[in-house]
Amino acid sequence: xxxxxxxxxxxxxxxxxxxxxxxxxxxxxxxxxxxxxxxxxxxxxxxxxxxxxxxxxxxxxxxxxxxxxxxxxxxxxxxxxxxxxxxxxxxxxxxxxxxxxxxxxxxxxxxxxxxxxxxxxxxxxxxxxxxxxxxxxxxxxxxxxxxxxxxxxxxxxxxxxxxxxxxxxxxxxxxxxxxxxxxxxxxxxxxxxxxxxxxxxxxxxxxxxxxxxxxxxxxxxxxxxxxxxxxxxxxxxxxxxxxxxxxxxxxxxxxxxxxxxxxxxxxxxxxxxxxxxxxxxxxxxxxxxxxxxxxxxxxxxxxxxxxxxxxxxxxxxxxxxxxxxxxxxxxxxxxxxxxxxxxxxxxxxxxxx
Numbered sequence: 547x548x549x550x551x552x553x554x555x556x557x558x559x560x561x562x563x564x565x566x567x568x569x570x571x572x573x574x575x576x577x578x579x580x581x582x583x584x585x586x587x588x589x590x591x592x593x594x595x596x597x598x599x600x601x602x603x604x605x606x607x608x609x610x611x612x613x614x615x616x617x618x619x620x621x622x623x624x625x626x627x628x629x630x631x632x633x634x635x636x637x638x639x640x641x642x643x644x645x646x647x648x649x650x651x652x653x654x655x656x657x658x659x660x661x662x663x664x665x666x667x668x669x670x671x672x673x674x675x676x677x678x679x680x681x682x683x684x685x686x687x688x689x690x691x692x693x694x695x696x697x698x699x700x701x702x703x704x705x706x707x708x709x710x711x712x713x714x715x716x717x718x719x720x721x722x723x724x725x726x727x728x729x730x731x732x733x734x735x736x737x738x739x740x741x742x743x744x745x746x747x748x749x750x751x752x753x754x755x756x757x758x759x760x761x762x763x764x765x766x767x768x769x770x771x772x773x774x775x776x777x778x779x780x781x782x783x784x785x786x787x788x789x790x791x792x793x794x795x796x797x798x799x800x801x802x803x804x805x806x807x808x809x810x811x812x813x814x815x816x817x818x819x820x821x822x823x824x825x826x827x828x829x830x831x832x833x834x835x836x837x838x839x840x841x842x843x844x845x846x847x848x849x850x851x852x853x854x855x856x857x858x859x860x861x862x863x864x865x866x867x868x869x870x871x872x873x874x875x876x877x878x879x880x881x882x883x884x885x886x887x888x889x890x891x892x893x894x895x896x897x898x899x
Contacts, residue, residue: 554727566848567592567633567896568855573761576669580883582893587853587866587879592633598625598640599624603650603835603844604888607675608657610898612638615646622664624651626679627884631897644686645669650695650745653704659725660683663693663707670696670716671706672725684855689716689734692838694744694760700752704730708743710760715743715801717775735776738762747798754827758798758809765798765809765820767827779827783814784809784818786834787855797844802851806832806874810842810856817845817867819855819874835876838865848893853879857888864888 568580568589570896577597580589601615613635617623622643627635647666653675654660660680661672668688674681690709692870697706698720705727707716714737717730737743742761748770749755755776763784767775784795793813800807800822807829808819815837820829837845840857847854847869854867854876869875 556681558894562853564895564897565628566893568891568893569604569613570857570883570885570888571597571604571890572885573600573602573859573889576886577599577601577604577615577635578615578885579635581633582848582853584848585587585862587868587882589864589866590699591883594638595627595635595687598623601625604890604893605651605653605660606894608655610894610896614653614660615650616643616651616662618647618649620646620666620667622646622648622662622667624648624660624673626675634779640679641673641684644671644683645848648673652696652698652747654698654720654722655700656722658722660697660753660833661696663696665692665694665710668693670727672727674725685727686773687718687727690714693715695746697748699748700773705748706755706776708746708757710742710744712740713737713743714748715739715757719774730774731826731883732775733766735768735778738781744795745798747756747800749800749822749824750802750804754779754822755806756798756800758795760795761770763793763794763795763811765807765818765829765831767810767822769827773807781830782820782831784811785814786816789814796842798892799845799847801869801874802849803848808845808847808854810837810845812843813842815842815858817842817876819876823875832874833876835867835878838878838881839863844888844890846891846893849895855882855884855891857891857894859887862888864891877895
């Protein structure tokens with residue numbers, strides 16, 4: 547019987563004020579946890595745990611007391627950890643990812659399932675979550691070549707999978723009772739040929755989606771219909787005018803206010819920011835900011851949107867930026883952590899509410 551993974555988590559500890567914890571997944575097999583000083587924008591290491599081989603992407607349970615990781619290997623695996631009150635991580639379980647090279651995973655809003663994108667194998671497995679860790683694989687879909695991410699709608703009714711090698715975003719309906727994915731109608735939306743769709747982020751209002759295309763360094767905005775299907779609004783370059791080097795896009799994040807969207811460039815080694823017209827979904831360039839390191843594979847915003855943290859994978863650094871709430875502009879605060887091959891950075895409030 548499948549049990550909500552948060553059912554045994556207990557109630558939050560009383561007493562200490564809430565703080566922001568930052569988790570970093572890295573290519574050296576370690577997952578590190580840091581405390582963020584929001585005023586200074588600095589990180590203090592709280593601990594580090596063995597994450598298994600190449601824990602390159604992490605995802606948080608809605609309770610925030612469970613952390614899940616892909617092990618981006620051949621064959622691929624998925625790992626589950628308990629997040630302890632002292633910031634320690636305790637391995638609970640590790641199971642097959644039903645394919646090779648999982649590059650991303652996402653926890654369903656119900657907290658009952660996790661889905662992964664097997665970049666190497668092409669599969670999207672859905673695994674039930676239990677209080678003990680990871681349960682049975684309840685579905686496996688093959689939506690296209692090189693699926694790079696799984697994104698659930700906030701209400702959990704829909705899921706989208708950008709498939710880099712097929713130049714499409716697969717569209718699914720999701721059964722929250724069984725964990726089954728069913729192709730939507732239509733089952734996919736095509737991108738420009740050679741775009742290489744990589745990561746998708748949803749507007750907090752749910753009416754817009756923003757797709758970062760890896761191979762042609764563009765960001766596309768889409769309208770999200772009530773039926774969970776996407777329709778293109780427009781596409782913008784993520785690169786500064788006059789750029790002539792080699793670049794690949796990596797990650798995309800929407801500001802919690804819904805007013806701004808950011809993407810990362812590996813090559814230009816920058817973050818690009820756009821203002822979002824919340825009535826039309828159209829984008830206006832705000833600016834480009836160098837990340838202070840090389841190949842920014844991943845980045846995150848703090849839950850309040852005040853700070854942006856970038857994982858520079860090739861230079862082994864995490865850099866922080868302050869976000870101007872009025873304009874969306876970034877101000878560099880400098881290097882805040884040294885991590886071997888950081889591939890993921892994520893921030894959560896602790897203790898959970």
